[in-house]
Amino acid sequence: MSEWLKKYRENHADFDKGSLNAIGMDPFAAFSTWFDEAVNHGETEANAFVLSTATSEEGVSSRIVYLKELKDQRFVFYTNYLSQKGQQIAAHAKVSMLFFWPGLQRQLRIEGIAEKIAEQESDAYFASRPRESQLGAWASRQSEILEGPGDLIAAFEKYDQQFPNAVPRPPHWGGYAIQATSIEFWQGRPSRLHDRIVFVKENGAWKQIRKNP
Numbered sequence: 502m503s504e505w506l507k508k509y510r511e512n513h514a515d516f517d518k519g520s521l522n523a524i525g526m527d528p529f530a531a532f533s534t535w536f537d538e539a540v541n542h543g544e545t546e547a548n549a550f551v552l553s554t555a556t557s558e559e560g561v562s563s564r565i566v567y568l569k570e571l572k573d574q575r576f577v578f579y580t581n582y583l584s585q586k587g588q589q590i591a592a593h594a595k596v597s598m599l600f601f602w603p604g605l606q607r608q609l610r611i612e613g614i615a616e617k618i619a620e621q622e623s624d625a626y627f628a629s630r631p632r633e634s635q636l637g638a639w640a641s642r643q644s645e646i647l648e649g650p651g652d653l654i655a656a657f658e659k660y661d662q663q664f665p666n667a668v669p670r671p672p673h674w675g676g677y678a679i680q681a682t683s684i685e686f687w688q689g690r691p692s693r694l695h696d697r698i699v700f701v702k703e704n705g706a707w708k709q710i711r712k713n714p
């Protein structure tokens with residue numbers, strides 16, 4: 502066994518926090534239950550998820566973003582539309598989301614289609630943010646090369662002066678809503694016999710299947 506394996510093998514958890522027997526037939530109700538349980542359990546950054554985006558030319562890339570809302574059965578997050586993720590979504594709307602709530606030994610995988618939300622909705626959310634975050638959204642040309650950190654501060658100060666009162670939403674900043682095509686609930690179980698229940702949308706209706714762990 503390698504030194505690395507010897508050092509880290511003891512860190513694996515015993516999986517014994519529950520089962521999926523009471524998950525029900527509505528994936529969004531189940532998501533809400535799990536999300537509340539993650540928050541109540543004190544999971545760090547329970548609303549942070551890994552968003553993976555892809556284009557056939559560039560391959561796949563992943564990063565963390567915050568889930569801000571589950572609205573009309575769509576998962577909403579906010580970002581810069583001109584960022585790498587924004588450009589990838591523009592080219593290829595299929596994305597995946599991944600939540601990991603280790604305290605509850607749960608993983609939640611969602612695949613779906615991302616699209617921009619209505620401008621008024623982005624306006625309303627942007628207006629609710631602190632002024633510093635609003636100015637940051639103007640100052641950061643997210644994912645582009647930054648010559649030096651001073652340039653970012655200079656841009657922030659420029660917009661601070663340009664908008665002495667209310668800060669309008671930058672046109673390149675707003676929300677995406679992800680319409681799920683599959684939602685998988687994974688619960689760790691003893692002996693690595695983990696529970697996996699996958700909701701798959703077929704002809705407009707959700708079907709539930711179990712998968713081998």
Ligand SMILES: Cc1cc2nc3c(=O)[nH]c(=O)nc-3n(C[C@H](O)[C@H](O)[C@H](O)COP(=O)(O)O)c2cc1C
Pocket residue numbers: 546549562563564565566567568578579580581584585586587643644
């Ligand atoms: C905990 C956490 C939360 C984040 N939330 C967001 C977010 O909600 N929106 C966002 O655009 N970036 C967020 N980021 C930054 C992204 O991970 C990423 O660095 C940035 O969006 C640029 O990604 P891109 O170049 O792939 O487009 C967050 C990072 C962390 C670690």
